[in-house]
Amino acid sequence: VAKPYWVPSGSMEQTLQVGDRVLVNRLAFAGGATPHTGDIVVFDADEAWDGGARTPANPLTAALRWIGEVTGFGPSGPHTLIKRVIAGPGQTVRCCSADGRLIVDGKPLDEPYVFQDFPFQPGALDCTTSPVSPRCLPEVTVPADSYLVMGDHRSNSSDGAAQCRGRTEPDAGCWRWAHSAEIVGKAVVILWPVNRWSGL
Template sequence: MASDTAAPERPPEQNRPLWRRITGSFLFQLCAAFVVFGLVLSFVAKPYWVPSGSMEQTLQVGDRVLVNRLAYVGGATPHTGDIVVFDADDAWDGGTSAPENPLKAALRWVGEVTGFGPSGPHTLIKRVIAGPGQTVRCCTADGRLIVDGKPLDESYVFQDFPFQPGSLDCATTPVSPRCLPEVTVPKDSYLVMGDHRSNSSDGAIRCRGRTTPDAGCWRWAHSEDIVGKAVVILWPVNRWSGL
């Protein structure tokens, strides 16, 4: 005799395909969000914390800027005036060869993700002055940098080194610290300086006050070490602006 009792229906959740149940779970969606966020940071854009006053007044200590990691893909290259973030090599003070302890490495990872802390073992932000094959020297009669024979209009420079035509320039004794020996930027390299020129340990700092060529005093930002172009100030809110 057949039973009149109908078989109980499975809950709607059990009727869904396994892949739908997995992808619909909170844990899967949380992991997917982290993966997407990581891909964005790695390949598209990332925040960066400004640690020093070398870029004043353009950038202040503690500013958080957004770095466009796609700015120099597809054959594009940095141009004079671009503000770039790059990983400094051992030629720069505090180079990256020494290993970090686990706690410092963890803090830097947080900085990489959030922009509220250091962004790398020795990551710097500077302004591009000249690129591969370009010739740089200083100074003109009124104390300006010269790139490929043309003086730069650097309205962004803050508190430059002293320069007084006739009393403290490139022909006097002593020589103005603004003066630099002529140099041609090497292949795949960029000369970068801080906007707060007299408070920036930048690519030219060890060459200042010299008038004879000295290739060993220069420090370069190399193409493969450039993280991207700084495009906007994200934080604090009252400093929101493009760069």
């Protein structure tokens, strides 16, 4: 029903810190329920996220990962990631609005959780200047059974939009998706350390 997950990187700062243990509800999206914009999800990324075939783990590594899967202490799956949902199937995404915000289905997102975003200055470094702000993204419609996910530490996250940054022309090949079948569940609470215990 629920399992702990160890946060391995700073891509979700300041919401999550390196080494945090979070509880993941694996039934959050059961029975037809789907992730929504703003949800923090754990998913098993496919090969598109690392650009190559997986190298089989040796027995010791496999055993350590199994322990991580069960306990949440130590490594989880071979490419298990935690990110925030930005948009779901059929939704259209682009960046940026005049004030530098992501736009989903024509409406700018309010993202108070974003930490250290890419530089953006209207008229000086935006989506019309040369060079273009790395915050800018070409318009894309999220495919069926897929989700666009990003890290809260936007400038330090190898996320679904990372390879598309600084582009203004559509390029379907630069996007990476979290597919419905690969989503493990929704992160609901920080379990450890105790002084960071809180709901998500």
